[in-house]
Structure formats: C-alpha cells, structure tokens
Amino acid sequence: xxxxxxxxxxxxxxxxxxxLRDMILSGRxxxxxxxSELQAVDxxxxxxxxxxLALVRLEDEGLLQxxxxxGFMVKAFTERDILDSIELRGTLEGLAARxxxxxxxxxxxxxxLKECLADLDQLVRQDPISVEAFSAYVTMNARFHxxxxxxSASAPLIREIDRVSALPFASPSAFVMAQSALPEAHxxxxxxxxxxxxxxxxxxxxxxARAEAVMREHSxxxxxxxxxxVRNRTHLELMPxxxxxxxxxx
Amino acid sequence: xxxxxxxxxxxxxxxxxxxLRDMILSGRxxxxxxxSELQAVDxxxxxxxxxxLALVRLEDEGLLQxxxxxGFMVKAFTERDILDSIELRGTLEGLAARxxxxxxxxxxxxxxLKECLADLDQLVRQDPISVEAFSAYVTMNARFHxxxxxxSASAPLIREIDRVSALPFASPSAFVMAQSALPEAHxxxxxxxxxxxxxxxxxxxxxxARAEAVMREHSxxxxxxxxxxVRNRTHLELMPxxxxxxxxxx
DNA sequence: TGCGTCGCTACTGTATACATCTTGCGTTCA
DNA sequence: TGAACGCAAGATGTATACAGTAGCGACGCA
Numbered sequence: 059x060x061x062x063x064x065x066x067x068x069x070x071x072x073x074x075x076x077x078l079r080d081m082i083l084s085g086r087x088x089x090x091x092x093x094s095e096l097q098a099v100d101x102x103x104x105x106x107x108x109x110x111l112a113l114v115r116l117e118d119e120g121l122l123q124x125x126x127x128x129g130f131m132v133k134a135f136t137e138r139d140i141l142d143s144i145e146l147r148g149t150l151e152g153l154a155a156r157x158x159x160x161x162x163x164x165x166x167x168x169x170x171l172k173e174c175l176a177d178l179d180q181l182v183r184q185d186p187i188s189v190e191a192f193s194a195y196v197t198m199n200a201r202f203h204x205x206x207x208x209x210s211a212s213a214p215l216i217r218e219i220d221r222v223s224a225l226p227f228a229s230p231s232a233f234v235m236a237q238s239a240l241p242e243a244h245x246x247x248x249x250x251x252x253x254x255x256x257x258x259x260x261x262x263x264x265x266x267a268r269a270e271a272v273m274r275e276h277s278x279x280x281x282x283x284x285x286x287x288v289r290n291r292t293h294l295e296l297m298p299x300x301x302x303x304x305x306x307x308x
Numbered sequence: 309x310x311x312x313x314x315x316x317x318x319x320x321x322x323x324x325x326x327x328l329r330d331m332i333l334s335g336r337x338x339x340x341x342x343x344s345e346l347q348a349v350d351x352x353x354x355x356x357x358x359x360x361l362a363l364v365r366l367e368d369e370g371l372l373q374x375x376x377x378x379g380f381m382v383k384a385f386t387e388r389d390i391l392d393s394i395e396l397r398g399t400l401e402g403l404a405a406r407x408x409x410x411x412x413x414x415x416x417x418x419x420x421l422k423e424c425l426a427d428l429d430q431l432v433r434q435d436p437i438s439v440e441a442f443s444a445y446v447t448m449n450a451r452f453h454x455x456x457x458x459x460s461a462s463a464p465l466i467r468e469i470d471r472v473s474a475l476p477f478a479s480p481s482a483f484v485m486a487q488s489a490l491p492e493a494h495x496x497x498x499x500x501x502x503x504x505x506x507x508x509x510x511x512x513x514x515x516x517a518r519a520e521a522v523m524r525e526h527s528x529x530x531x532x533x534x535x536x537x538v539r540n541r542t543h544l545e546l547m548p549x550x551x552x553x554x555x556x557x558x
Numbered sequence: 559t560g561c562g563t564c565g566c567t568a569c570t571g572t573a574t575a576c577a578t579c580t581t582g583c584g585t586t587c588a
Numbered sequence: 589t590g591a592a593c594g595c596a597a598g599a600t601g602t603a604t605a606c607a608g609t610a611g612c613g614a615c616g617c618a
Contacts, residue, residue: 070603096568107601107602110570110571111360127611142462142463146537149399153399166560217370218396218471221471225464322573327607344599347598355574357571357573360600360601377581378580537559
C-alpha cells in the first residue's frame, strides 16, 4: 500500500532519485561508471527532465560526480575517504554537542533525549542481542543522534550534519548492522551507549569541551566497526555502502 | 573581454545562476521573497529549464530555500546563523589543519604555503594600509586558506569546507574589506597574520592540537569583524552578504 | 604501419508545450 | 456578517523536440 502511495503521490523526480540511488548503493552501477541520461530514463521510466534533476541532486548528495564535458559518473571512494567522512561527522556532532552544552538546554527539552537514552539502555541490556533488537537499536540510535543535533539549535550546523550523514557510509548507523555479526558486538554496543550517557551528562552540566570530545570519540566507533567488518569479510552484504569503494577493497 | 567570453561560452544554466546570485546578494531580491521560475526567466533571459537547474543549485548552495508546495524563496539568516556558520568553518578548517599536522606534510609541499605567508607579511607591513593592499590581502588570504585546506589531503573535508565557505558571509575573506574601514584594522590584520604563522609552524612540527586550535580561533576574527562593522554601521556596503540578514538588523 | 583528419553517432543543453496542482479571491448561503 | 465552497489564474511538474558539441572510429595518406 505504501508502495502504491509512493508510486502515485511522489514526484517523478524523487522517484527517479530513489531508483538511481538504489542502483548505485546496490552496486548495480559500479563506481567510475558513466551514467547517461537516457540510460537513467530506461532505468527509472520517467522522462529526461526529472531524471536530470535527480542526477543533479545525487551529485550534491555526493553519490555522483560531474564530468567536465557534461554528464555524471558514479563516484568512487577510498577507504580513507570513508574514514575521513566519519571523522568529519564526529567533528560536526561534537560541535553540536558543545553548542548545546555551552548555550544551555532546558530540562524540558532535554527530556526526549533522556527518554531515548533509556530506551537504548533497555535494548542493550539483553545479552545475546537478537537481530530484531539490533534493528531497533539502529532506529533508536538514529533518533538519539537527531535529537542531539537539534539541541544545538543551529540551523546551519544541522544542515551540514544532515548532509554529511547522507553519505551511506558516514551516517551514525552505517556499520551497526555489520557489527551485529562480530563477536565483539555486545561490548561495542555498550561502549557506544556509555558515550551517549556521557554526552547527556555533559550537556546537562554545561561541560562543552567534554561533550565535544566524547562525540568525536563516539564517531570513531564507526571507524572501528568498519575496520573490523572489512577484515572479517563475512557479512559484507550488511554494508551496502561498500559498493562505492574503489575496486581494490572489493 | 572576459565579459564576452562569459556571455558566449558559459552555459545558460551557469549564467542564470550567476545572475540570480547577484540579484540576491545585492539585495534586489529580499530575504523571504518568493522567486518564481517565470520571474527568474524574465530576470535572466534564459528559458525555464536552465533557470530551474540554477534554482536547484542555489538551493543547495544555501541561498535559497525550497517551499514545501513547490518553488523557492530567498533564504533569510539571523545574525546567529552567520556567527554559527563562521564557527562551523573554523571547526572544519581546524580539522584540516590537524589532518595536515598529524599526517605530516613534506617540506616540498609546505613551500607554497610559506611563500604565501611571506607575501602576506609583505602586505601587512605597511602601516597605513592602502585600499589596494587590502584588496590584495583578500586575494592572498583566500589563497592561503585554499592551500592550507589542500594540505589536509582529504577530498571529503575539502568538499565540505568549500561548501560552507560558499555562503557569502562564512568565507574567510567575508568581512576583511569591511574591516578596512575600522580604526582597529591594522591590529586585526596583524593578529590574523600571526595565526597564519602559528598554523604553519604547528603543521611543520606535527602539533595537531595546536594547529586545530589556532584555526578555530582564527575564524573568530571574522566574527569579531562582523560585530564591529555592524556596530559602526558605516561601510555596510562593503558587506553585500548582509543583504541576507533577517530584517531586524537592516 | 602509423598518424592525422574527416565524418558520424550519441550524448547533453535548451526551449517550449502541456498537465496538474495550489492558492487566493469572490460569491453565495447560513 | 462570517464562513465555506468553487472557480480561475498562475505557478510548478513533466514530456518531448530540436540544436549543438564532443568523442570515437574509420579511412586515407604519408
């Protein structure tokens, strides 16, 4: 039904954007491959005008790269690019946390964040964590990060964080599912949750430097997950984002 | 001549983008004002297709805001938004400097930065600084920042810095010209140049934390300039970016 | 056999016509 | 007199036709 709704109500541009993004992330369009407008028309079934807009949007989303002579190609990323993007997100989220801490947040507006924290606590408490719980964790984790960013009350900053997190391998939840297959899974989850706890505490006590530092460190868990998961090589299918890696690592 | 070249060789899309950006920054399109495609067609003289692309590009450049029901309006910024954008740029440039310092930069690739530093030294040495020298300073300062960012050797980071600096009030040179009218002008220039000197030194000695901290502080000079210039209210014409401020400050 | 040039093909850039939707104003009814 | 409904105007969303250009291949000449 929601499928139907999507097909009917959403604009052709958005539909094309979703279809193309899916093709890229699933690896059916390989990094470096040129993607012509007509090809995109074939894929998406809409005409060139919305396809063109979709391509432009995917370009500034960072998934495509403009070719000087015209047209677009699928962007390729190195492992270093991915790690830098994660560090970048951590830096921005750190700034958001610092803003929240330094500028002060009312007890009332801190409430949703604390509720979210409690929900996450509930989830990580199970010892062998079920796949469903992992999935719920991903959702709730994204929510936690979103609320935290909002607390910065800085529109320009939130905009940039959203932008950076749109890269499939830079989002706070990018490698959580991959992590679920690791033996260290539970321990990493507990570490992450402790970071969450600390940042809430730091904001409450207006400790800007502490809030910033812990969010930076928090993002490095994603980097650690990435390295572990790539090394183990099993469950690469849990990380669709890796389809964008330059061939060497594939 | 370059005018001619622009008119001839550049695509209609780019031409429309430039014309519209100019209209916005010059204040002829006021913040909050809706800008219809047909209106934009009248302004730019090109047809709706390239106009549309130009509008989309200006949206993700941050100058326009999409209206939910379709179309775009000129984005309005608060003084707080501007200050946050400056802090944001400082944070990103700080990260770039830290990357450069921690990862190490060869003496050879540090050379252009040092040359740039020496050129800047030459410029700030004059005591009553001429307007021409100020103008030259703006150019050279932009060059210094560009080289510094490149030294991070991080494509994703450079991309974001460029993006943030594209906002007319967030670029490293945004308020330098405005500053030229202030009595404190020379002193501020010397402070900024000292920051430049320190960051080069820190990178050379692989002091990541120092390089990061000084670039953050460096960006706050822009915030200080902004505040001073707004308070003095003279020479607001040197800061076209302020056309985007929400009405209160105008 | 290699290099240069010519021509073709297929792509992107642009304009415009048509369809759909939203918004605002006017009219009518309670 | 106020509110709600309907219509009209103008906006955006979409499709497509046409023009211009770049890239590639083939052919010819040295």
